[in-house]
Amino acid sequence: MLDKIKEDINCVFARDPAAQSVFEVITAYPGFHAILIHRLANLFWGYGFRWLGRFTSHLGRWLTGIEIHPGAKIGRRFFIDHGMGVVIGETAIIGDDCTLYHGVTLGGTSWNKGKRHPTLHNGVVVGAGAKVLGPIEIGQEARIGSNSVVVKAVPAGATIVGIPGHIINTKEVNTRKEREQIANKMGFNAYGATSDMTDPVAHAINHMLDHIHLMDVQLDTMKKALNDAGIDCKEQDIPKLNDCEIKE
Numbered sequence: 001m002l003d004k005i006k007e008d009i010n011c012v013f014a015r016d017p018a019a020q021s022v023f024e025v026i027t028a029y030p031g032f033h034a035i036l037i038h039r040l041a042n043l044f045w046g047y048g049f050r051w052l053g054r055f056t057s058h059l060g061r062w063l064t065g066i067e068i069h070p071g072a073k074i075g076r077r078f079f080i081d082h083g084m085g086v087v088i089g090e091t092a093i094i095g096d097d098c099t100l101y102h103g104v105t106l107g108g109t110s111w112n113k114g115k116r117h118p119t120l121h122n123g124v125v126v127g128a129g130a131k132v133l134g135p136i137e138i139g140q141e142a143r144i145g146s147n148s149v150v151v152k153a154v155p156a157g158a159t160i161v162g163i164p165g166h167i168i169n170t171k172e173v174n175t176r177k178e179r180e181q182i183a184n185k186m187g188f189n190a191y192g193a194t195s196d197m198t199d200p201v202a203h204a205i206n207h208m209l210d211h212i213h214l215m216d217v218q219l220d221t222m223k224k225a226l227n228d229a230g231i232d233c234k235e236q237d238i239p240k241l242n243d244c245e246i247k248e
Contacts, residue, residue: 001039004076008035011077015099031080034066041070072106075122082128089117091135094124101128101146109134109151121156 012025012032019025025032037060045053053070061067065084068074072088075096080086082102088094091114092106104126108116115135120126124138127146132138139156150165159168226233 004039005036007077008032008079011079011097015079016081030064030066031083034060034064034068034080034083034086035074035078037063038068038070038072038074041068042072042074045070072117091115092117093119095120095122095140097123099125101126101130103129105131105133107131107133118150 009022009025009032012019012029019029037056041053041056041060043053044050044056050070057068057070066080066086068086068088069090069092071090072092072094074088074094075098077097078094079099080101081099083100085103086100087105087107089106089108091108094106098120106118106120106126110116118132118134118136118138120132120138121140121142123141124144125142126132126138126144127148129147130144130150131148132144132150134151136151136153138144138150138154139158141157142154143159144150144154144165145159145161147163148161148165149163150160152165154160154165155167160166161168223233
């Protein structure tokens, strides 16, 4: 138990540059307090003292603003930064080296008994305000963006954003960059062009920008083909996009 406490203190220094001293962590970090109290509550729960475990958890919630059910299983070097409003359900399983920020919920989507809360594998980071719901698995080293809502399994190493949560990949990042450049070329302040919004107007504009980009590429291809065929294709004064290329 003492080794686990030392690890919990050390992981605060590793993940929070604001931490100044061991004394500060021990006396003024609610996330550290919540983990200590949970380990005691979980011990009571495991030995069959269910009410005592639940009451210990209740005291921890009152002291820290962090609610962890005594039945939840939490690995080593778990860090809760800030912590206020964090909720972790009874059948949640959290691996080693995971990090949660304030306002995170590891919740259920059913009132049925049995496994109904998420499983976080080693090294997962969940951003502030995110909701991870249901008996789903979040793969090792996955990242969940702030305020995302995740209801489906997440593969290892993936980054999830949005409502509902979806994977951000290299192609999507490139697409966003292209949208921004096209909007700037048009002298248009790209409403919603770089945001994960459910607004239908933003959605339509994003697709319009994608369409314009593809038309530009197709016209360039046709112009090159005409020139190669000996047909003089007169140059028009059209502003060019910088660093915007089709990715195969």
